[in-house]
Amino acid sequence: MQEWWRDAVIYQIYPRSFQDSNGDGIGDLIGITRRLDHVASLGVDAIWLSPIFTSPMKDMGYDVADYTGIDPLFGTMEDFDAMVARAHELGLKVIIDQVLSHSSDQHPWFAESRASREGDKADWYVWADPKPDGTPPNNWLSVFGGPAWEWEPRRRQYYLHNFLTEQPDLNLWNPAVQDALLDTMRFWLERGVDGFRLDTVNYYFHHGDLRDNPPNPDYRGPDAYSWQRHVESRNQPDNIAFLKRMRALTDEYEGRMMVGEVGDQGETGIRIMAEYTSGGDKLHMCYSFEMLGRTFTAAHFRRCIEEVQNSAADGHSCWSFSNHDVVRHVTRWQTETSDPDRLARLSAAMLLSFPGTICLYQGEELALPETVMERHELTDPPALRYWPEIKGRDGCRTPMPWDAQAPQGGFTDAAPWLPVKAPQLDRAVSTQGGEDSTLAAYRRLIAFRKAQEPLGHGTTEFLDLSEPILAFRRRKGDEVLTCVFNLGETPVTLQADSAELLDPSDAEASHGTLTLRGHGFAWLQGAPALSA
The missing domain is CATH 3.20.20.80 (Glycosidases)
Known part of the structure; x- marks a missing residue:
């Protein structure tokens, strides 16, 4: 397939x-x-x-x-x-x-793991002993704020949670x-x-x-x-x-x-x-x-x-x-x-x-x-x-x-x-x-995109044009498509030799120029030379 x-x-x-x-x-x-x-x-x-x-x-x-x-x-x-x-x-x-x-901390795996240091699932999550002063084993932080460690008094250990305390980390070392x-x-x-x-x-x-x-x-x-x-x-x-x-x-x-x-x-x-x-x-x-x-x-x-x-x-x-x-x-x-x-x-x-x-x-x-x-x-x-x-x-x-x-x-x-x-x-x-x-x-x-083979499976080569223009060529075999985008809000005119504009472009091509409206875009057949 x-x-x-x-x-x-x-x-x-x-x-x-x-x-x-x-x-x-x-x-x-x-x-x-x-x-x-x-x-x-x-x-x-x-x-x-x-x-x-x-x-x-x-x-x-x-x-x-x-x-x-x-x-x-x-x-x-x-x-x-x-x-x-x-x-x-x-x-x-x-x-x-x-x-x-x-x-979740409500998963049966975690319920069994947090209950005791013994048992089949005791090490299915990431557990660690505290430092001698009772603080977490290291300085890791949670994405959602605070330390990435939560104390579990039944085991007298901390468990790791990179996110919420209710989201204990599984021990994939096991x-x-x-x-x-x-x-x-x-x-x-x-x-x-x-x-x-x-x-x-x-x-x-x-x-x-x-x-x-x-x-x-x-x-x-x-x-x-x-x-x-x-x-x-x-x-x-x-x-x-x-x-x-x-x-x-x-x-x-x-x-x-x-x-x-x-x-x-x-x-x-x-x-x-x-x-x-x-x-x-x-x-x-x-x-x-x-x-x-x-x-x-x-x-x-x-x-x-x-x-x-x-x-x-x-x-x-x-x-x-x-x-x-x-x-x-x-x-x-x-x-x-x-x-x-x-x-x-x-x-x-x-x-x-x-x-x-x-x-x-x-x-x-x-x-x-x-x-x-x-x-x-x-x-x-x-x-x-x-x-x-x-x-x-x-x-x-x-x-x-x-x-x-x-x-x-x-x-x-x-x-x-x-x-x-x-x-x-x-x-x-x-x-x-x-x-x-x-x-x-x-x-x-x-x-x-679906109709243009180069967009789905082609190689990509960028053109050296100044901001706010992003331009690149997509190539698949003999098929070439030149893609040009104006990231700015004001129109930009480029020199473009023999530019054949493809729908649904939002631009105008005539007399060797390509004019892109503010936030306009264009697809050109082939590989015409482009310059500011």
């Missing part, structure tokens, strides 16, 4: 916020199934679902209490099977989140833990899923000696976690052997794939992406946070792509501009004078021209902005703890607006778990029926 994932466009669904079907204010599997026609109409290849497993929901499902159970909030296993069947009918692959670095996690993956493969998105894949192993992390002198902001360089608590070379075991499992099933989330950015993140995807015996690709920040320059996007190409020629990357953990990119990159629809279309055109696999986040096809949250509306643990300096992730997780005239935007008949506000309602699916809408533009742009 063709490696479908190599040029795929994946649509991320945040289940809590996609569609409620039973009136409890929370999205569910039946609701997802109901709305799959919308997803398929975009022309994407697959859906990725954030966790739907049994969970106390301390971290909205990323604290798993049963790796092979569906949480009643989302429905039943029968609902899941029906959703997968419908997705496959529509030609959509199904990818599910796997949270293997940690579980082969029995690896075997148990692989068994859960096999369960879902047998159920018919087409792939896994692996949460925090570089957190699976820590340094066995529990050495302190060194300081990070380059950061002194409000996020204490970033005050350290996490060279001992994650990114360990021992991870490679487990990734190979995971790859061997997925290779038993035709056409399945894995994409690992690598949260590190910069040189470290690129190195990890290369290590984890090279050689064809580990992950199929890595999902990077490199483009999920606030930097919006041609040099930045070029650096991200070139560094991956230079460090992992046989590796594979997955790029996105938005997800459930960051401020939506239209809001991140918008200025006081920019048009959000033009910015959204430029962003989509650029992203869909990049090499590798592409991931879109629900609602970006509507140019949804970040929702401005009030303190009493928050649910996200970091925001609840550190508001207002840390705003948290609720603003990008608010419900999908389907119908501007319906209560709660057609998401639910009840009070939604997060609010549906006017700026989001104004961009509901029902308002975007025209050919000039952002939704229609996304459909055209995805179709264009």
Whole structure:
């Protein structure tokens, strides 16, 4: 079977916020199934679902209490099977989140492990003795604030939690833990899923000696976690052997794939992406946070792509501009004078021209902005703890607006778990029926990517043009496509010999020039010379 994932466009669904079907204010599997026609109409290849497993929901499902159970909030296993069947009918692959670095503290494995230092699962989690003065064994910090260690009086030891105290880290140094996690993956493969998105894949192993992390002198902001360089608590070379075991499992099933989330950015993140995807015996690709920040320059996007190409020629990357953990990119990159629809279309055109696999986040096809949250509306643990300096992730997780005239935007008949506000309602699916809408533009742009072989499988060569122009050529055999994007808000005219403009470009070509509107873009047939 063709490696479908190599040029795929994946649509991320945040289940809590996609569609409620039973009136409890929370999205569910039946609701997802109901709305799959919308997803398929975009022309994407697959859906990725954030966790739907049994969970106390301390971290909205990323604290798993049963790796092979569906949480009643989302429905039943029968609902899941029906959703997968419908997705496959529509030609959509199904990818599910796997949270293997940690579980919920309500998982039976942890209940047994914390009870005693003896027993079959005593070392299924990361336990360590205190220092002589009773303090934690080292200086590691939790992503969500405070020390990464929690005291357990029954064992008189600390357990490691890189995230919430309710998310204890599994001890993947123990082969029995690896075997148990692989068994859960096999369960879902047998159920018919087409792939896994692996949460925090570089957190699976820590340094066995529990050495302190060194300081990070380059950061002194409000996020204490970033005050350290996490060279001992994650990114360990021992991870490679487990990734190979995971790859061997997925290779038993035709056409399945894995994409690992690598949260590190910069040189470290690129190195990890290369290590984890090279050689064809580990992950199929890595999902990077490199483009999920606030930097919006041609040099930045070029650096991200070139560094991956230079460090992992046989590796594979997955790029996105938005997800459930960051401020939506239209809001991140918008200025006081920019048009959000033009910015959204430029962003989509650029992203869909990049090499590798592409991931879109629900609602970006509507140019949804970040929702401005009030303190009493928050649910996200970091925001609840550190508001207002840390705003948290609720603003990008608010419900999908389907119908501007319906209560709660057609998401639910009840009070939604997060609010549906006017700026989001104004961009509901029902308002975007025209050919000039952002939704229609996304459909055209995805179709264009699918129709152009160089965009899916071609090599990439960047052109040396000044900011704010990003330009590169995609080449597949004799087919060449020149891609040009104006990241600025004012028009730019370039010299372009024999430029043949392809629809759906947002530019004009005539008399040896190419004029890009503010946030305009163009695809040119062949390799015409371009200059300022």
